[in-house]
Amino acid sequence: MAQDTAQEAAATPATPARGLLPLVLPALFVGAGASLLLVGVSGLAVRLQHVLWRDLPDALGVGRYSVLWMLVMLTATGVLVGLVVWKAPGHAGPDPATLGLAVTTPLSPAVVPGLLVAAVLVLAGGPSLGPENPVIVANAALAFWLGRRFVPGLPGGVWVALAEAATIGALFGTPVAAALLLSEALVGQQVRGPLWDNVFGPLIAAAAGALTTTLVARPNLDLDLPVYGRPGWGDLLAAPAVASASALLGMTAVYAFPYVHRVFIRLRHPMVALPAGGLVLGLLAAVGGRLTLFKGLDEVAALARDPDGWSAGQFATMAVVKLAALLVAASCGFRGGRIFPSVFIGAALGLCAHALVPAVHPALGVTSGVLGLLLAVTRHGWVSLFTAAVLVPSPGLTALLCVASLPAWLLVTGRPQMQLREDGTAVR
Structure with missing residues (x-):
């Protein structure tokens, strides 16, 4: 996570339980919302992919994955995404080459629709990229904007940290990945109180995101490869x-x-x-x-x-x-x-x-x-x-x-x- 967001999150009262309890409901809402956004984007992309790579070539009498169709579809995807980046408010977010998993500055919510449209087109059109960065950025922008609007007492960095953790939890179907990422972000920082006080809210958001994804989409990362026995x-x-x-x-x-x-x-x-x-x-x-x-x-x-x-x-x-x-x-x-x-x-x-x-x-x-x-x-x-x-x-x-x-x-x-x-x- 970004240092500034982690430091703001750490500024939340650390030791008393009453300082952590106000994080529970916001974390649950952010976790569920982040998961639903991810599931929605992924589901829409799958449906569009079926249209572009199955229904449309079948209707045209072209091989679904022929060289011709792959050239046409990937170039057309570039045209469509280019149009979104050119015309959408905020140009569908910053240059993705400058982005990592952490969000340093939340985007304006006006940028989110263009960013998500571009992400759906990429996921459906065939380029070799996943959903994690656009969805993290979108969830952080929405959580920051809604959180500051309806719960102004919490620091803005808390909402960003909750959204990042929730999205990582939703992506992998488990909060463990988010907890590990948080522990990396906190290393070397001057945080107050025990580690679990600092990751309390984000861990709830990650768990809520993971459980929502599991209940709604039933993800499974196990590749079901031949069973590995004892190491030799x-x-x-x-x-x-x-x-x-x-x-x-x-x-x-x-x-x-x-x-x-x-x-x-x-x-x-x-x-x-x-x-x-x-x-x-x-x-x-x-x-x-x-x-x-x-x-x-x-x-x-x-x-x-x-x-x-x-x-x-x-x-x-x-x-x-x-x-x-x-x-x-x-x-x-x-x-x-x-x-x-x-x-x-x-x-x-x-x-x-x-x-x-x-x-x-x-x-x-x-x-x-x-x-x-x-x-x-x-x-x-x-x-x-x-x-x-x-x-x-x-x-x-x-x-x-x-x-x-x-x-x-x-x-x-x-x-x-x-x-x-x-x-x-x-x-x-």
Whole structure:
């Protein structure tokens, strides 16, 4: 979470229970509301995706995922999103290349409709981005505006912290990821009172968001890969090796990010940059195939259903193409997040390791690959470890992932992040 929002949230009376009780109802409302917004955006995007990629090509007699249709749809998505960014109030929010998971300054609520329309178009149209960043920004803007209007006694930063935690909880269907992210944000800050006093409200919001999503949408991140048994001696080498290789692959995109972003910035106008980005994504999809489209969560489940169904070369091609697609989509102005595409890239790389060395268990390869890629792209250690672990729940595997995270973290820490400042330079 952003330092200023966390510090304001920490300013809430910490020790007495009566200082924490006023947070309960606001946190519950924000949690449920954030979840419903996420479910609504995702559900609308799925319906639109079916129209664009199933009903429309069938009506026209065109192959659903033919090269021609992928080029047409991704370019058209660039045109539509470019139109929204050009004409919508607030231009559908700031440049997404400058955004992380934390919200520093809440947007005006007038910007939210354009941002959500752009996000739905991206999710349905095929660019390799997920819903997390636009939905976090939208939820923070709405929570801040409504909270200051109806409960002016709470600091504005509290509403932002509640919205961020609620959205993370809703995304993963559990509040644990939000709690881990909060603990990272509070490290090194001068907070008052015990840790649990400082995360009390956000944790309630995350739990409410997670439970609402679970009851309404029934999400399931478990990939149902072959059961992983007891760790072996070889696994102690395989897990760090796969995680480190995945982190190195991710860092190639991180280092290229400012340069690719600069190319699209030079196109100056969103009605030029976004269609151009869409065309490039269409060409990449022609190389990588249909599984390299969209945010990647359904597609990684397709890989997991048949971990031996592709060759090592095919898995490697999908990983590299998806990484390039993520890099282009995040650089040219499409509104979306980078977590779920990173999960696909890491999973494909892990299955590539299994195809090359069958002794590498598919579950070990997938989770280690996802861990390394997320460490490079997000630079959030706990969230990366948690995301990899929930894909294949296994105590023995979780212990191996903790070991694998150490060399991978050494490769990424202190280096540029996949997030840019306003001047186009990389955040460190």
